[in-house]
Amino acid sequence: MTVRQSHRVVIVGGGFGGLAAARALRHAPVEVTLLDRRNFHVFQPLLYQVATGGLSPAEIATALRWILRRQRNTRVLLAEVTGFDPAKREVLLADGVVPYDTLILAAGTVPSYFGHDEWAEHAPGLKTLEDATEIRRRIYQAFEAAEREPDPARRAAWLTFAVVGAGPTGVELAGAIAEIARRTLRREFRAIDPATARVLLLDAADRVLPAYPPDLSRRCAASLARLGVEVRVAARLEHVDAEAIQVRRGGAEERIPTRTVLWAAGVRANPLGKRLADALGLTTDRMGRIAVAPDLSVPGHPDVCVIGDLALSAGPGGAPLPGVAPVAMQQGRYMGKAIRARLMGRTPRPFRYLNKGELATIGRAAAVANFGRLRFSGYLAWVLWLFVHLMYLVDFENRLLVFVQWAWNYVTWNRGARLIAHGWRDT
Amino acid sequence: MTVRQSHRVVIVGGGFGGLAAARALRHAPVEVTLLDRRNFHVFQPLLYQVATGGLSPAEIATALRWILRRQRNTRVLLAEVTGFDPAKREVLLADGVVPYDTLILAAGTVPSYFGHDEWAEHAPGLKTLEDATEIRRRIYQAFEAAEREPDPARRAAWLTFAVVGAGPTGVELAGAIAEIARRTLRREFRAIDPATARVLLLDAADRVLPAYPPDLSRRCAASLARLGVEVRVAARLEHVDAEAIQVRRGGAEERIPTRTVLWAAGVRANPLGKRLADALGLTTDRMGRIAVAPDLSVPGHPDVCVIGDLALSAGPGGAPLPGVAPVAMQQGRYMGKAIRARLMGRTPRPFRYLNKGELATIGRAAAVANFGRLRFSGYLAWVLWLFVHLMYLVDFENRLLVFVQWAWNYVTWNRGARLIAHGWRDT
Numbered sequence: 040m041t042v043r044q045s046h047r048v049v050i051v052g053g054g055f056g057g058l059a060a061a062r063a064l065r066h067a068p069v070e071v072t073l074l075d076r077r078n079f080h081v082f083q084p085l086l087y088q089v090a091t092g093g094l095s096p097a098e099i100a101t102a103l104r105w106i107l108r109r110q111r112n113t114r115v116l117l118a119e120v121t122g123f124d125p126a127k128r129e130v131l132l133a134d135g136v137v138p139y140d141t142l143i144l145a146a147g148t149v150p151s152y153f154g155h156d157e158w159a160e161h162a163p164g165l166k167t168l169e170d171a172t173e174i175r176r177r178i179y180q181a182f183e184a185a186e187r188e189p190d191p192a193r194r195a196a197w198l199t200f201a202v203v204g205a206g207p208t209g210v211e212l213a214g215a216i217a218e219i220a221r222r223t224l225r226r227e228f229r230a231i232d233p234a235t236a237r238v239l240l241l242d243a244a245d246r247v248l249p250a251y252p253p254d255l256s257r258r259c260a261a262s263l264a265r266l267g268v269e270v271r272v273a274a275r276l277e278h279v280d281a282e283a284i285q286v287r288r289g290g291a292e293e294r295i296p297t298r299t300v301l302w303a304a305g306v307r308a309n310p311l312g313k314r315l316a317d318a319l320g321l322t323t324d325r326m327g328r329i330a331v332a333p334d335l336s337v338p339g340h341p342d343v344c345v346i347g348d349l350a351l352s353a354g355p356g357g358a359p360l361p362g363v364a365p366v367a368m369q370q371g372r373y374m375g376k377a378i379r380a381r382l383m384g385r386t387p388r389p390f391r392y393l394n395k396g397e398l399a400t401i402g403r404a405a406a407v408a409n410f411g412r413l414r415f416s417g418y419l420a421w422v423l424w425l426f427v428h429l430m431y432l433v434d435f436e437n438r439l440l441v442f443v444q445w446a447w448n449y450v451t452w453n454r455g456a457r458l459i460a461h462g463w464r465d466t
Numbered sequence: 467m468t469v470r471q472s473h474r475v476v477i478v479g480g481g482f483g484g485l486a487a488a489r490a491l492r493h494a495p496v497e498v499t500l501l502d503r504r505n506f507h508v509f510q511p512l513l514y515q516v517a518t519g520g521l522s523p524a525e526i527a528t529a530l531r532w533i534l535r536r537q538r539n540t541r542v543l544l545a546e547v548t549g550f551d552p553a554k555r556e557v558l559l560a561d562g563v564v565p566y567d568t569l570i571l572a573a574g575t576v577p578s579y580f581g582h583d584e585w586a587e588h589a590p591g592l593k594t595l596e597d598a599t600e601i602r603r604r605i606y607q608a609f610e611a612a613e614r615e616p617d618p619a620r621r622a623a624w625l626t627f628a629v630v631g632a633g634p635t636g637v638e639l640a641g642a643i644a645e646i647a648r649r650t651l652r653r654e655f656r657a658i659d660p661a662t663a664r665v666l667l668l669d670a671a672d673r674v675l676p677a678y679p680p681d682l683s684r685r686c687a688a689s690l691a692r693l694g695v696e697v698r699v700a701a702r703l704e705h706v707d708a709e710a711i712q713v714r715r716g717g718a719e720e721r722i723p724t725r726t727v728l729w730a731a732g733v734r735a736n737p738l739g740k741r742l743a744d745a746l747g748l749t750t751d752r753m754g755r756i757a758v759a760p761d762l763s764v765p766g767h768p769d770v771c772v773i774g775d776l777a778l779s780a781g782p783g784g785a786p787l788p789g790v791a792p793v794a795m796q797q798g799r800y801m802g803k804a805i806r807a808r809l810m811g812r813t814p815r816p817f818r819y820l821n822k823g824e825l826a827t828i829g830r831a832a833a834v835a836n837f838g839r840l841r842f843s844g845y846l847a848w849v850l851w852l853f854v855h856l857m858y859l860v861d862f863e864n865r866l867l868v869f870v871q872w873a874w875n876y877v878t879w880n881r882g883a884r885l886i887a888h889g890w891r892d893t
Contacts, residue, residue, distance in 0.1 A: 105654065117610040187545070440871065
């Protein structure tokens with residue numbers, strides 16, 4: 040008996056792009072292998088809610104095996120990818136190899152410190168669930184330390200929170216920390232008043248949400264001010280250490296003592312992008328991304344595709360598509376069609392991104408919505424934000440739990456998932 | 467102006483006993499300080515559900531500050547207690563001291579390896595949320611490793627789970643792992659069949675649930691057998707390492723290759739008990755517990771009380787009270803009355819434990835209930851178990867989330883909180 044070897048698609052990364060690609064290949068005559076270091080998919084847009092104790096990690100994560108359990112042509116392997124051998128068509132693992140006929144790299148991004156990697160330990164970024172629980176620990180631990188600190192200056196440093204980067208994640212984090220200080224922790228401390236905490240939001244650009252239209256930036260800044268967030272735009276971060284940050288604005292240099300600095304300023308491609316580019320003899324862009332053809336394959340290598348934040352993919356007008364979930368999901372779904380077309384000997388139509396608009400939330404009942412000519416903010420934008428995020432959660436169980444938790448948080452102002460765990464295995 | 471120094475009660479430990487004591491002192495004319503290493507209270511009876519991915523850590527944990535926020539005479543301090551100075555009446559912290567007029571030690575227990583502390587790394591116990599997420603990681607990681615293991619013997623070792631100790635926690639863990647293997651993970655793997663996993667439950671006693679009446683032990687053993695758990699009673703554990711366990715039954719010695727060993731065999735007092743006993747010039751019992759007088763104070767030291775699992779407290783007939791949550795909670799509540807009585811110059815009536823019965827669950831629709839002469843098992847006992855555990859959860863939010871999660875798990879057989887997190891900060 041001879042078994043016909045079917046076409047093997049190997050997907051690296053179970054984020055929005057990789058998972059969408061795996062699902063899109065459900066009925067394709069291929070064998071799919073999805074590789075990830077973690078056994079779960081994370082709904083990244085709500086990571087900041089885990090980082091601020093509003094949601095539990097498992098409420099925004101779903102086991103990849105559970106999602107794909109009925110998809111018989113697909114296997115999930117928990118593995119650490121270390122590199123690629125395009126000549127042999129193999130993905131290299133820490134402990135083995137996985138052969139492919141088509142490779143889809145969807146490994147996403149990591150925080151970028153613009154050449155200051157030494158800042159990372161003092162200013163964690165927010166890309167993984169582990170980052171989120173670490174940030175959560177730092178935020179709530181700072182209030183605990185302040186409660187026990189007799190020295191006023193040191194206490195003030197514990198009660199100063201600096202968020203670097205005023206894109207959507209930075210705005211969400213700063214707004215949530217302000218709400219924690221003013222509302223969630225009210226009444227809970229005896230030696231300090233958490234409401235006296237300072238929350239700083241810094242950006243080198245001249246406005247918050249620099250990628251949004253200026254009128255929405257203004258409305259966002261006004262909402263942040265109402266929450267008590269001190270917005271400092273056109274501010275250059277010069278230095279970060281365990282005790283303070285150094286900021287330059289115009290000609291003035293300022294040192295701000297703070298024990299909690301959070302990084303939402305920039306990302307670069309997962310280092311796997313560079314390894315693939317090196318293996319293929321290509322270069323990456325400044326952010327470490329790999330340029331792809333209109334069908335998302337790497338030029339000259341039709342068996343290698345890159346999707347999501349790691350891909351440098353030209354949008355309408357030639358500008359690169361932004362690193363957002365909708366782009367990754369649409370590219371993942373496109374891969375399903377493209378691979379089927381190629382297997383049938385057809386040339387796939389080029390990928391086209393359909394921009395459905397963008398939403399950013401600032402805090403309770405405050406958000407901004409940008410749908411091109413239609414732009415609005417406030418309560419309506421916030422309700423839309425809630426609705427869209429609930430609908431896009433992968434699993435019904437997550438939707439149900441997040442809905443219950445949000446309703447409860449809304450009524451009580453509490454954030455029930457605010458665990459400070461020590462030691463090497465957190466909760 | 468002179469401020470009258472009110473009586474300072476310092477409670478070490480925010481578990482069932484310490485928290486009940488703090489709450490019972492709500493209206494007492496005292497200043498309460500509750501010290502804990504963690505910022506949350508854990509509902510320990512459901513830890514095994516976190517360890518098996520059925521519930522999220524935050525669903526069974528509640529911030530101590532949140533519980534006590536309206537209790538103005540009480541402060542919570544996040545601190546590591548290192549010892550005691552009874553002469554100065556001070557609790558010693560890693561970074562300071564806290565003076566007391568009355569000390570209540572409620573620091574609970576830690577796993578005991580009967581002189582084999584080297585087994586701890588291979589066989590984690592289940593006393594903290596960190597333990598629970600570590601056990602969860604090991605259980606689910608074992609299936610992932612088996613999926614990638616080509617060698618049949620090594621694969622079988624990954625698919626063998628040994629639970630040591632057949633008390634309620636061991637029975638619950640073994641039953642849950644069997645359900646994970648037979649139901650939760652069905653369809654999710656391609657190279658292995660999770661249902662082939664072996665789940666062993668070992669105990670040196672001659673029956674499971676040795677503290678329960680023999681007829682309930684029999685019914686429990688029958689339920690475990692139906693779930694596919696291999697029960698080995700009268701089995702002595704001789705050795706544990708990373709690859710196998712060595713078990714002696716009667717004269718026969720057996721080596722069982724397994725990569726996942728969980729410890730539910732025994733506990734001893736938190737080492738803080740020994741430190742307090744040394745400071746007071748007393749001895750502890752074999753388990754490290756401190757003997758207390760009928761009013762739960764340490765004989766000869768009326769300003770020092772010990773409650774919960776750390777106290778060696780005589781029950782009716784003189785036998786020591788068991789280390790279970792109801793004893794700790796009743797002792798905590800008793801402290802409220804006892805301290806108030808003493809402040810008014812009265813001698814408190816002795817503590818009396820009211821045993822309301824006990825429940826242990828084996829798995830879906832299977833539990834045993836022991837109310838003295840009234841004993842039953844099966845579906846009714848299981849529903850009662852669900853109800854009692856929901857009602858005793860400290861916080862309404864937890865009750866709501868656990869209820870939703872349980873309902874969902876019941877319908878889908880899924881365990882949504884099964885995250886395998888790597889690195890130093892888990893989720």
